[in-house]
Amino acid sequence: xxxSSGIFLFLLCVITADAQPALVIxxxxxxxxxxxxxxxxxxxxNNFRIDTIRKIxxxxxxxxNPKTYRNFGIDPSRHWYFFTIRNAFGAKExxxxxxxxxxxxxxxxxxKNGLPYNHFLTNGWRTPIxxxxxxxxxxxxxxxxxxxxxxxxxVNVRRATGTVKGTVLLETKENFYKNxxxxxxxxxxxxGAILLMCLFGxxxxxxxxxxxxxWYCLQNISLFLLxxxxxxxxxxxxxxxxxxxxxxxxxxxxxxxxxxTHLFFVLRFVQVKNxxxxxxxxxILLLISTQLLLLLLIPFGQIARLKYYLMxxxxxxxxxxxxxxxxxGAARGNRNVNSYALAQTPFLLLILYxxxxxxxxxxxxxxxxxxxxxxxxxxxxxxxxxxxxxFSGFQQQNYILLNNLNEAQTQIIQxxxxxxxxxxxxxxxxxxxxxxxxxxxxxSSGLIKEKVSPLLKLIDQASxxxxxxxxxxxxxxxxxxxxxxxxxxxxxKLDLDGDIRFHFHATGYQxxxxxxxxxxxxxxxxxxxxxxxxxxxxxxxxxxxxxxYQKHLEIMVEDDGVGFFKPSQKGIGLKSIRSRVNFLKGxxxxxxxxxxxxxxxxxxx
Numbered sequence: 001x002x003x004s005s006g007i008f009l010f011l012l013c014v015i016t017a018d019a020q021p022a023l024v025i026x027x028x029x030x031x032x033x034x035x036x037x038x039x040x041x042x043x044x045x046n047n048f049r050i051d052t053i054r055k056i057x058x059x060x061x062x063x064x065n066p067k068t069y070r071n072f073g074i075d076p077s078r079h080w081y082f083f084t085i086r087n088a089f090g091a092k093e094x095x096x097x098x099x100x101x102x103x104x105x106x107x108x109x110x111x112k113n114g115l116p117y118n119h120f121l122t123n124g125w126r127t128p129i130x131x132x133x134x135x136x137x138x139x140x141x142x143x144x145x146x147x148x149x150x151x152x153x154x155v156n157v158r159r160a161t162g163t164v165k166g167t168v169l170l171e172t173k174e175n176f177y178k179n180x181x182x183x184x185x186x187x188x189x190x191x192g193a194i195l196l197m198c199l200f201g202x203x204x205x206x207x208x209x210x211x212x213x214x215w216y217c218l219q220n221i222s223l224f225l226l227x228x229x230x231x232x233x234x235x236x237x238x239x240x241x242x243x244x245x246x247x248x249x250x251x252x253x254x255x256x257x258x259x260x261t262h263l264f265f266v267l268r269f270v271q272v273k274n275x276x277x278x279x280x281x282x283x284i285l286l287l288i289s290t291q292l293l294l295l296l297l298i299p300f301g302q303i304a305r306l307k308y309y310l311m312x313x314x315x316x317x318x319x320x321x322x323x324x325x326x327x328x329g330a331a332r333g334n335r336n337v338n339s340y341a342l343a344q345t346p347f348l349l350l351i352l353y354x355x356x357x358x359x360x361x362x363x364x365x366x367x368x369x370x371x372x373x374x375x376x377x378x379x380x381x382x383x384x385x386x387x388x389x390x391f392s393g394f395q396q397q398n399y400i401l402l403n404n405l406n407e408a409q410t411q412i413i414q415x416x417x418x419x420x421x422x423x424x425x426x427x428x429x430x431x432x433x434x435x436x437x438x439x440x441x442x443x444s445s446g447l448i449k450e451k452v453s454p455l456l457k458l459i460d461q462a463s464x465x466x467x468x469x470x471x472x473x474x475x476x477x478x479x480x481x482x483x484x485x486x487x488x489x490x491x492x493k494l495d496l497d498g499d500i501r502f503h504f505h506a507t508g509y510q511x512x513x514x515x516x517x518x519x520x521x522x523x524x525x526x527x528x529x530x531x532x533x534x535x536x537x538x539x540x541x542x543x544x545x546x547x548x549y550q551k552h553l554e555i556m557v558e559d560d561g562v563g564f565f566k567p568s569q570k571g572i573g574l575k576s577i578r579s580r581v582n583f584l585k586g587x588x589x590x591x592x593x594x595x596x597x598x599x600x601x602x603x604x605x
Contacts, residue, residue: 020037020038020039020062020064020082020083020084021036021037022037022083022084022085022086022150023037023083023084023085023086023170024086024088025085025086025087025088025089025092025094025145027089027092029172030171030172030174030175031169031170031171031172031175032094032170032171034083034168034169034170037083037084038081038082038083038166038168039057039062039063039064039081039082039083040062040063040064040079040080040081040082040166041053041056041057041061041062041063041079041080041082042077042078042079042080043077043078043079043080044077046077046078048078050107050109050154050156053080053154053156054111054154057082057154062080062082077158078105078156078157078158079156079157079158079159079166080154080155080156081153081154081155081157081166081168082152082153082154082155083152083153083168084150084151084152084153085143085145085150085151085152085153086150087145087147087148087149087150087151088148089145089148090147090148091144091145091146091147092145092172093142093143093144093145093172093173094142094143094144094145094170094171094172094173095134095140095141095142095143095170095171095172095173095176096108096140096141096142096143096153096155096168096169096170097138097139097140097168097169097170097171097176098138098139098140098141098155098157098167098168098169099138099139099167099169100139100157100159100167101125101137101139102124102125102159103124103125103139103157103158103159104123104124104125104126104158104159105122105123105124105156105157105158106120106121106122106123106124106139106155106156106157107119107120107121107155107156107157108120108121108141108153108154108155108156109153109154109155109156110143110151110152110153110154111151111152111153111154112149112150112151112152113149113150114152117151118143118144120133120141122139124139124157124158134176136180138180140176142173143170155168186373187227187228187373190227190373190374190377191224191227191228193377193381194220194223194224194227194376194377194380195220195224197220197380197381197384198216198217198220198221198224200384200388201213201214201216201217201220201384201387202214202217204387204388204391205217207391208391208394211268212265212268212269212387213387215261215264215265215267215268216265216383216384216387218261218264218265219258219261219262219265219380220380221261222254222257222258222260222261222262223258223376223380225254225257225258226254226255226257226258226376227373227376228254263321266322266325266340269336269340269383269386270325270326270329270334270336270337270340271329271332271334271336272325272328272329272332272334319347319348319351322344322347322348323348325340326340326341326344336386336390339382339383339385339386339389340383340386342382343378343379343380343382343383343386344379346374346375346376346378346379347375347376347379349375350375406583409579409582409583410583412579414517417520431466435459435462435463435466436463438459439456439459439460439463442455442456442459443456478516478520478523479516482511483511483519483522483523484506484509484511484546486523487504487506487523487526487544487546488504488506491503491504491544494530494534498534499540500533500534500539500540500541500542500559501540501541501542502530502541502542502543502544503541503542503543503544504543504544504545505543505544505545505546506545506546506548507545507546507547507548508547508548508549509546509547509548509553510548513548513553513605514553514603514605518584521580521583521584522553522555522584522603524576524580525555525577525580525581525601526544526555526557528576528577528580529544529557529577529599530542530544530557533557533559533561533597536561536564537559537561537562537563537596537597538561538562539559539560539561539596540560541559541560542557542558542559542560543556543557543558543559544556544557545557551604551605552586552602552603552604552605553602553603553605554600554601554602554603555599555600555601555602555603556598556599556600556601557597557598557599557601558596558597558598558599559596559597560595560596561596561597562594562596563592563593563594563595563596563597564592564597574590577599581601581603584603584604585603585604586601586602586603586604587601587602588600588601589601
């Protein structure tokens with residue numbers, strides 16, 4: 001009797017399998033096509049037990065082709081998938097993969113030759129990855145075919161929102177983990193590339209202090225976290241068993257952060273100031289506030305119809321905002337809009353693809369598996385190229401402006417030198433000649449010598465001062481005199497005529513390293529510094545050093561005066577000095593305190 005019952009049960013399984021084509025295991029295959037082997041049934045009462053479902057299946061009430069089930073947040077229906085496996089070989093490990101990430105409830109019942117064989121129960125996306133039957137961000141379940149026979153698989157799922165796609169993938173254990181590792185590698189490469197783009201943005205921000213590059217970095221960091229949350233890296237390694245932050249919540253928070261930082265980046269990149277009558281900041285605030293209300297006020301486990309509509313409404317609004325920004329930027333003739341439009345093309349296409357999945361069952365494809373990774377990677381790469389071009393353009397503009405500034409400085413210095421030469425010539429020829437004529441007239445006037453003598457001394461002193469001023473303005477025969485010799489003679493005279501003791505030293509200075517125009521500029525710098533010491537420092541001693549190095553000349557001027565702390569004294573002659581140092585592409589550092597002033601100037605050869 002037992003034998004007859006077993007034969008009858010076996011025949012019943014065969015008849016069942018014939019009603020719905022059974023999947024015959026090929027020992028050499030790694031993946032198995034499932035669509036024509038699956039039957040579907042929807043339990044609208046949400047009360048059917050597995051025994052009842054088996055009876056319904058035997059009566060032929062399961063459908064061969066899946067329907068499109070759209071759940072708007074209030075549908076309690078549970079959907080059943082059924083398929084039969086014929087295993088003619090020995091032990092074989094298979095993995096059943098449900099690629100829908102947002103299933104709320106999953107039950108799997110496996111029967112072998114009509115008898116209970118195995119079962120699994122999970123809370124869908126709420127189940128932490130390390131507590132799932134197969135530790136992966138997929139909803140995957142092991143099917144162990146330990147011996148030949150007929151295996152019946154019933155899968156019970158529920159989805160809180162969206163479209164129930166009814167897709168099941170079946171592959172060998174080795175192939176599943178091979179593909180899973182490949183996806184992890186792809187995710188790691190994409191995230192690594194995004195981090196590199198982020199470092200590139202930080203580098204540009206460091207060079208320019210432009211906040212546009214900072215917002216680009218922040219959006220890349222948010223995108224890095226979003227891909228990690230979407231593909232389980234954050235959930236598995238960081239969030240652990242915290243249900244509130246796992247699954248869709250982590251995805252949702254990262255997506256919200258990415259959307260906000262991206263919109264602030266666009267504000268500066270495309271330079272759109274307002275949208276739909278609102279300032280851009282108010283428009284962004286409106287979008288973010290709406291999504292925060294969705295996230296905080298309505299629990300994800302108790303989804304209502306309103307949340308479903310608003311959630312997809314925000315997605316549509318974001319895509320609409322991007323399209324509006326592109327249109328408005330193009331109308332304003334912004335040169336960055338073309339790069340931004342190209343970068344956003346994958347995002348807009350992905351939005352259309354996923355929105356189509358609300359109304360039609362979208363098959364599992366490369367787009368659904370990797371679109372969220374390669375689409376944003378394409379975006380940040382295009383934007384990085386655009387930012388690099390923008391930075392290069394600014395560098396070229398700065399280079400042009402710097403050249404124009406250098407040319408202007410050169411012309412100004414040349415004009416100053418020409419004017420100094422003219423004034424020096426006038427002082428020497430006109431004023432010096434007039435003083436000499438006055439002296440001769442007084443000497444030949446026949447006046448009393450005692451009365452004329454003081455006047456003659458004043459005229460002689462005025463002549464000496466005029467000659468010194470003329471020489472300071474333009475040294476005589478500068479083209480034929482070495483700079484070091486000229487400075488040595490000048491400081492020797494200052495020691496004799498003044499109250500300040502000057503020490504001049506030249507070490508390693510090589511004549512010919514600078515042109516005569518550059519030497520004249522160096523001479524002007526030293527004269528200005530010495531003039532400040534004589535007129536303002538109150539010093540008793542000063543040291544001037546020319547130190548020649550391999551690639552630059554260092555000029556060090558030190559005095560033991562009072563320094564310049566008072567606002568009325570600070571900056572006397574400094575603008576002229578710094579302007580001439582900049583003309584020579586050098587650096588100037590001035591340190592002043594109550595013990596004196598030290599000026600160090602470095603000028604490259």
